[in-house]
Amino acid sequence: MNSAIAFCFGSVTIYWSGLVIALGAVAGFLLSYALYTAHSGRGSDIWIFFAFSLLLGVFCSRLFHCLSNPEQYNTLPLAFLDPSQGSYWLPGAVIALLPAALLARFFGVKTTTEELLDAAAPGMALSAAFIRFSALFNQACRSYFPIKNPAFQHYPFASAASYMDASGNTVYHVATFFLSALVMLCLAVFLLFFYIHSHGEKIKPPCSRFGNTARIFLAAFCSAEFVADSARSDVSPVHFLFLRFLNRAAASVHLTQLFALVVLIALMLYYGRCSAKANDQQRMNKVLLVVFFLSLLVCIVTEILLRRSDHYLTLYLVQIVFSTLATVCIFFRYRSCRDLSTDYDEWEE
Numbered sequence: 001m002n003s004a005i006a007f008c009f010g011s012v013t014i015y016w017s018g019l020v021i022a023l024g025a026v027a028g029f030l031l032s033y034a035l036y037t038a039h040s041g042r043g044s045d046i047w048i049f050f051a052f053s054l055l056l057g058v059f060c061s062r063l064f065h066c067l068s069n070p071e072q073y074n075t076l077p078l079a080f081l082d083p084s085q086g087s088y089w090l091p092g093a094v095i096a097l098l099p100a101a102l103l104a105r106f107f108g109v110k111t112t113t114e115e116l117l118d119a120a121a122p123g124m125a126l127s128a129a130f131i132r133f134s135a136l137f138n139q140a141c142r143s144y145f146p147i148k149n150p151a152f153q154h155y156p157f158a159s160a161a162s163y164m165d166a167s168g169n170t171v172y173h174v175a176t177f178f179l180s181a182l183v184m185l186c187l188a189v190f191l192l193f194f195y196i197h198s199h200g201e202k203i204k205p206p207c208s209r210f211g212n213t214a215r216i217f218l219a220a221f222c223s224a225e226f227v228a229d230s231a232r233s234d235v236s237p238v239h240f241l242f243l244r245f246l247n248r249a250a251a252s253v254h255l256t257q258l259f260a261l262v263v264l265i266a267l268m269l270y271y272g273r274c275s276a277k278a279n280d281q282q283r284m285n286k287v288l289l290v291v292f293f294l295s296l297l298v299c300i301v302t303e304i305l306l307r308r309s310d311h312y313l314t315l316y317l318v319q320i321v322f323s324t325l326a327t328v329c330i331f332f333r334y335r336s337c338r339d340l341s342t343d344y345d346e347w348e349e
Contacts, residue, residue, distance in 0.1 A: 004016055004137045006019055017134040017136075021134045023130060024128075024133075025054065027123075027130060028124060028126045028127030028130075029046075029050050032122065033046050035119045035196075039196075039200070040111055045111055048108075049100055049120070052099075052103045053097050056096035057097075057100075060092035060096040061091075061096070062089075062092070063079070063092065064255070065087055065088055065236060066079040066086060068238070068255050073085050089236055090128060090132075090256075091221075091260075093131075094124060094221060098117070101113040101117050115210045115211075117211060117213075118195060118212070118213040119213075122188050122195055122217075125184050126184070128221070129181045129182075132177045132180045133181045136178075139234075140177065142175070143174035143175070144173065147174060148172075153172040157178075158172040158173060159173060159177075159178065176232050180228040183228075191213060191217055198212065198213070202340075203337055204278035204339045205278065206273075206278070207274035207334075212334055215267055215271075216330070216334065218263055222260035225257075227319055227320055229256035230254070230316075230319065235254045235255075235256070236256060257303070261296060268289070268292050271330060272285065278336070289329075291329055296322075296326055
């Protein structure tokens with residue numbers, strides 16, 4: 001019997017990976033529900049938002065994966081009707097939160113879009129951890145880098161491959177999914193305390209009072225995904241649907257890494273603009289901007305070297321350090337926008 005199958009009800013098959021993802025969605029919703037009702041608004045608001053985010057999350061993650069990996073699907077409509085084909089692109093579920101929040105507002109939710117996204121951020125990080133843990137029951141999100149030291153041939157460092165070497169020994173590869181899941185769990189804990197401590201705090205104009213928890217989550221998520229996607233053997237390439245002649249030139253570009261770089265730069269520029277107007281272009285902010293772009297440059301260079309060198313452990317350590325540094329720069333840019341004065345009555349949203 002296939003160990004990936006949990007239950008069978010006639011012709012209906014329930015997989016363990018699907019159950020873990022479902023539990024992750026429920027856990028993420030409950031966490032966001034608790035935060036939202038305690039700090040922002042009514043429970044019915046978050047129910048509406050959750051319904052839209054669930055539907056749009058499945059749709060977007062499936063759509064982007066299908067467009068990036070068309071060879072895994074017979075036709076585009078079957079991508080949404082036959083779950084046995086292909087896989088999902090996790091950042092698509094994150095992207096879907098924004099239109100879900102906008103739709104929730106359209107259907108009568110009075111809370112601002114930013115407040116909904118703030119409450120959703122810790123829950124999304126927790127759900128992402130469960131989604132990564134679901135790879136325990138399939139072969140998704142594995143690395144092609146082997147682990148030969150027996151001391152590390154176990155979780156969270158390595159997972160056994162589905163094949164053996166020429167000598168009949170089990171082959172172990174870096175368990176990218178497990179390490180990524182642990183990072184998402186740590187991020188969920190951090191965002192939980194960040195939301196409780198900093199949600200709706202006083203901010204200098206023009207920076208928005210709300211939405212900062214969601215932006216910090218997005219920055220940390222992109223930094224983590226940039227590194228994790230680099231180590232994966234099942235990456236999603238950039239695939240042009242109508243400009244097919246560009247596909248060969250873009251074959252080495254990973255969709256997740258491109259998404260991560262664009263989002264990180266956008267967040268840095270947003271907080272940079274807000275900080276410059278709020279603090280009259282402080283020298284430290286200029287330093288942070290230089291360090292940020294140098295960090296991204298190092299990440300890109302290490303990614304190029306990883307495809308041409310065997311020193312992957314050293315290169316990945318460097319990539320982890322500088323991708324984290326890029327997020328730290330964004331975080332400190334945000335911190336420079338906080339208004340630490342005690343006169344809240346004069347503050348205008």
